[in-house]
Amino acid sequence: MGVIVTKEDFRINVRPLLKKDGKKIALCHGVFDLVHPGHIQHFEQAAAMADVLVVSVTASKFVRKGPGRPYFGDEQRLKFLSMITCIDYVILSEGYTVDDIVECVEPDIYVKGAEYADEKADITQNIRPERELVERHGGRLAFTGGEVFSSTKLLNRGLSALSAEVIDFMQDFKGKFLFKDIIEFADKAKDLKVLVIGDIIIDRYTYCTVQGLMSKNMAYSVRAHESEDYLGGAVAVARHLRSFSNDVTLLSVRGNESDLKKLFESEACEGIKLDVVESDEVPTIIKHRYISPDERREEYSKVFVATNIPKNPKIDERSFSIIRSKLLKELRNYDVVFLCDFGHGLINRELMEVIQENSRFIVLNCQTNSSNYGLNNITKYRKADVVSLDQKELRLAYPELAGDEDKALKKLCEDLKLKQGWLTRGSEGAWGYSNGKKVICPAFTLKVSDTIGAGDAFYAVSGIFAAAGAPVEVGTLMGNVAGALAANIVGNKSAVERVDVLKFSGTLMNV
Numbered sequence: 001m002g003v004i005v006t007k008e009d010f011r012i013n014v015r016p017l018l019k020k021d022g023k024k025i026a027l028c029h030g031v032f033d034l035v036h037p038g039h040i041q042h043f044e045q046a047a048a049m050a051d052v053l054v055v056s057v058t059a060s061k062f063v064r065k066g067p068g069r070p071y072f073g074d075e076q077r078l079k080f081l082s083m084i085t086c087i088d089y090v091i092l093s094e095g096y097t098v099d100d101i102v103e104c105v106e107p108d109i110y111v112k113g114a115e116y117a118d119e120k121a122d123i124t125q126n127i128r129p130e131r132e133l134v135e136r137h138g139g140r141l142a143f144t145g146g147e148v149f150s151s152t153k154l155l156n157r158g159l160s161a162l163s164a165e166v167i168d169f170m171q172d173f174k175g176k177f178l179f180k181d182i183i184e185f186a187d188k189a190k191d192l193k194v195l196v197i198g199d200i201i202i203d204r205y206t207y208c209t210v211q212g213l214m215s216k217n218m219a220y221s222v223r224a225h226e227s228e229d230y231l232g233g234a235v236a237v238a239r240h241l242r243s244f245s246n247d248v249t250l251l252s253v254r255g256n257e258s259d260l261k262k263l264f265e266s267e268a269c270e271g272i273k274l275d276v277v278e279s280d281e282v283p284t285i286i287k288h289r290y291i292s293p294d295e296r297r298e299e300y301s302k303v304f305v306a307t308n309i310p311k312n313p314k315i316d317e318r319s320f321s322i323i324r325s326k327l328l329k330e331l332r333n334y335d336v337v338f339l340c341d342f343g344h345g346l347i348n349r350e351l352m353e354v355i356q357e358n359s360r361f362i363v364l365n366c367q368t369n370s371s372n373y374g375l376n377n378i379t380k381y382r383k384a385d386v387v388s389l390d391q392k393e394l395r396l397a398y399p400e401l402a403g404d405e406d407k408a409l410k411k412l413c414e415d416l417k418l419k420q421g422w423l424t425r426g427s428e429g430a431w432g433y434s435n436g437k438k439v440i441c442p443a444f445t446l447k448v449s450d451t452i453g454a455g456d457a458f459y460a461v462s463g464i465f466a467a468a469g470a471p472v473e474v475g476t477l478m479g480n481v482a483g484a485l486a487a488n489i490v491g492n493k494s495a496v497e498r499v500d501v502l503k504f505s506g507t508l509m510n511v
Contacts, residue, residue, distance in 0.1 A: 004090045
């Protein structure tokens, strides 16, 4: 029977005694969501290498296998492992890497499965730094052999961690593509030089508790708690892309508000080349959402929204001239342009033409919102390479086909001469269309915290895969993965990361 201990207890009380007695310590680390015979064999081989076996378990909030994972909670996984006779100590790891545990345990041997022996094949790129950290503490890396099982596959198939609809889609996908194909396209995307152009939006979230209706008016009364500002609009798209490409530039205009400068200078924009014109005339768009948490689910409801969007938003002459000159001079230097038209004044008719005429590859998103409803339709463009839009935006583009999304999406692809087109459909997933081929992809999660930003994540990730040469099936899968991850992030508080997208797609491929 193993003993469940905290990192602090092991470091202060357990480790000194083991070292004093000259005990050799082996460490195994993982999620261990569903322990199977392969794990038992792994633990037994690891225990045979040393005098004491320590097993660390990744805490739930650091597991990168997609929404709904791990299937079992921290306490359940710790307790189950502690009941395995060859394990001496079980510790909870609170990080994306094993660094905190290595520092605490200082193992003589860090034991991994044979599938981790090739450091280059590790999509997390963690094995090499983990090995180096273990070696700095005087230990070494070792591998176990034996039959490889998959907790993920068992959970996907045996415990209904994935719906039958998702399993059917993934089985069909696996008949055409391998996981290494996804990795190859992701690697190609790394070398693309990316320009993101579009409106900057500040998503201001005020968290509040709804007290009820006002006594004399038909309006909500709320108790406000704290407020946070997140970088949205084109900045959010650039943040999603920065872990997929080594070269991402954001071209945009913002106001000169001093209180927002720190936000743009913070770590939130690290990894992005900011080419942002500061305007004395045009304010930075702020969308202020008052949201209330659901008492029974990890989901937020919007109470109301207030914005500072001008009645007739447009870019000032000085800013327009600077942006136009930059585009004419530099557009041809970029492999792909993400054109994010949120309808808030930056992308006027002349800039549209400059971009359409001079870009090598355009990934277009033209959004509809309450301030531009019916005025910012995607049909104002005449060409692009890739488009992503939602059901409302497609209906506004082709009202005569409002009852037939299939025909409307096909017509959009034909009218804009698209290589690939995507229609995001909320809880029903997404459709992809390319050269007469239609892909119907189900939603990969129905567990959501906030759907704001999910469409931008889909657009960014599906678009970068398309620009890397991926076929529509792959782009649809990867966009849907990104959307599912983003739907569990509040607003644009953080971006979806390449490693998370690849890990979740790997989970889905394991059916």
